[in-house]
Amino acid sequence: MKKKAMISLPMSGRTPEEIVAARNKAIHVLEGMGYEVVNTLFSDEWYSPDAMTLRGVVNIPLCFLAKSLENMSKCHVAYFCKGWDAENVRGCKIEHDAAKAYGLEIMYE
Secondary structure (H helix, E strand, O other), X not given: OOOEEEEEOOOOOOOHHHHHHHHHHHHHHHHHOOOXXXXXXXXXXXXXXXXXXXXXXXXXXXXXXXXXXXXXXXXXXXXXXXXXXXXXXXXXXXXXXXXXXXXXXXXXX
């Protein structure tokens, strides 16, 4: 069975293109190490602002974090991209605390 990894990537202040580029770079590294990458970039219609509003989501960033933590439960490794520990990056820090508390292997870019 292939081990699974998630990517924790700061998104605040980045363009969609910068996010995709950083994510692709991390995927390349992890796949090169033999990991299967679990999706934590939720970009389909279900996660569009309109769809989330229709579902009653009032805090969209918290919804993304909750889904990311759910997907973390499928992983052996959490890979943290540069900037994960910056002052204004809340989600990555929470993901880091969860990975540490629940015994995932932690890797850093």
